[in-house]
Amino acid sequence: xxxxxxxxxxxxHDLSDVLRLFYGDVSVSLESGEPVFEHHxxxxxxxxxxxxxCGGRRAALSRxxxxxxxxxxxxxxxxxIKLALYDLLKDLTGMRPxxxxxxxxxPTRLLYEAMEAGMALDEAVExxxxxxxxxxxxAALLGEIARMQAGIREAAPGQFDLYIGIPFCxxxxxxxxFSSGEIGDGRLVAPYVGALLREIxxxxxxxxxxxxxxxxxxxGGGTPTAIPxxxxxxxxxxxxxxxxxxxxxxxxxxxxDTIDEEKLRMLRDRGVGRISVNPQTxxxxxxxxxxxxxxxxxxxxxxxxxxxxxxxxxxxxxxAALPGETTADFSRTLDVIERLAPDSVTVHALAxxxxxxxxxxxxxxxxxxxxxxxxxxAEMIAAARSRLMAGGWRPYYLYRQKYMAGNLxxxxxxxxxxxxxxxxxxxxxxxxxxxxxxxAISKWLFDRNLRIERAxxxxxxxxxxxxxDEMVARKRAVIFGSNPLEAxx
Ligand code: SF4
Numbered sequence: 001x002x003x004x005x006x007x008x009x010x011x012x013h014d015l016s017d018v019l020r021l022f023y024g025d026v027s028v029s030l031e032s033g034e035p036v037f038e039h040h041x042x043x044x045x046x047x048x049x050x051x052x053x054c055g056g057r058r059a060a061l062s063r064x065x066x067x068x069x070x071x072x073x074x075x076x077x078x079x080x081i082k083l084a085l086y087d088l089l090k091d092l093t094g095m096r097p098x099x100x101x102x103x104x105x106x107p108t109r110l111l112y113e114a115m116e117a118g119m120a121l122d123e124a125v126e127x128x129x130x131x132x133x134x135x136x137x138x139a140a141l142l143g144e145i146a147r148m149q150a151g152i153r154e155a156a157p158g159q160f161d162l163y164i165g166i167p168f169c170x171x172x173x174x175x176x177x178f179s180s181g182e183i184g185d186g187r188l189v190a191p192y193v194g195a196l197l198r199e200i201x202x203x204x205x206x207x208x209x210x211x212x213x214x215x216x217x218x219x220g221g222g223t224p225t226a227i228p229x230x231x232x233x234x235x236x237x238x239x240x241x242x243x244x245x246x247x248x249x250x251x252x253x254x255x256x257d258t259i260d261e262e263k264l265r266m267l268r269d270r271g272v273g274r275i276s277v278n279p280q281t282x283x284x285x286x287x288x289x290x291x292x293x294x295x296x297x298x299x300x301x302x303x304x305x306x307x308x309x310x311x312x313x314x315x316x317x318x319x320a321a322l323p324g325e326t327t328a329d330f331s332r333t334l335d336v337i338e339r340l341a342p343d344s345v346t347v348h349a350l351a352x353x354x355x356x357x358x359x360x361x362x363x364x365x366x367x368x369x370x371x372x373x374x375x376x377x378a379e380m381i382a383a384a385r386s387r388l389m390a391g392g393w394r395p396y397y398l399y400r401q402k403y404m405a406g407n408l409x410x411x412x413x414x415x416x417x418x419x420x421x422x423x424x425x426x427x428x429x430x431x432x433x434x435x436x437x438x439x440a441i442s443k444w445l446f447d448r449n450l451r452i453e454r455a456x457x458x459x460x461x462x463x464x465x466x467x468x469d470e471m472v473a474r475k476r477a478v479i480f481g482s483n484p485l486e487a488x489x
Contacts, residue, residue, distance in 0.1 A: 100133030165437030
């Protein structure tokens, strides 16, 4: 346990995140623990000064105080106190995290903010690199993403995106932290589908009332293809009738053991242009270890079947730093990816969330996040990037999560013209997302996208089924708030 002795405890969570950049998944206390990081803040002569000390080392930062808008002042205060702690930690540990001092913010958002303030793209890339100590290759990655997003980042006024969650999987992967359940005997599927159909119908009225038009639809999970074909078709048919005119439909057909010809034909015939067939790895040993009940050959078969039926926009997800995987294992997965040539590839760095079975397993074995971190995650992510770039894929969206191996990132790469609009809109928060199903979180944008309100659905499947009307009421309250005219997206 690390102790923070600070006279600015209101930044406790942000400061804890900075400590975790260097020490992994540690506990941080304001009352007790070792080592002690001591902090003092002073405001004098029109300047803010933050001084940090630990283990005989010291770091200080000072800048002109900001008056006026209290929100902006708090943002800048937070930035400075974090940066000063970050400088001390760099000095103490000799480490330099790839994303520098950035925690809890989308790196692309900082890039776009700099561009909105008048900087050209290259200038904005340099600014993010120097202001937050981001490594040059990560800063360059941001520039590449912005180039890929040019012209497709923004939705048109009056559009929204749709997410439908199907929270069932055949078995639960050890690293999973989603609100999905094993399908078990399947007894919850029919009532769940019924509740979802009701939510779709009620939200149709909501969107009509708001005068909004669907841009992109995305069915995720869980594994949507884990439920019977007829059920999935009813959901899609209802959603497409309620929200017509989408330019893009994606369905995650994640686990290859849930894909068959009947389901693929149904998806194709319903106009689903983009599917995801996710190997995660092509190593059968790793697949067994992480609790996925399929082999690498199953993934290849499902992928080839989809291709033979005419799907020309297939995504594959892979994960770097899976337990027990070496860089050679990961390289073999990249070999297969290159050979299959899916239209997009999402490269994840393993995140071990506290709600996952893997987190528990590592805790029992006395191993922590640092164990995974050492296993070549950065090397794997770098190999994926250079091989995908050489193969003609380009990065088009990026996100980071807490507890990620090596403080790295997840990046979606796509061939030209195959970037997924839903992924960009959702990650860049440039479009409101109506999210249906257990655990789905609607995000509504206001004030030219500067303000975001969230309406979460309950995670528990049975609760969701019981309380679906209340979930729609939550959305209504957020979308219309006190004045329906405020819902500008
Ligand atoms: S397929 Fe995805 S949602 Fe299902 S258990 Fe695995 S990680 Fe979780």
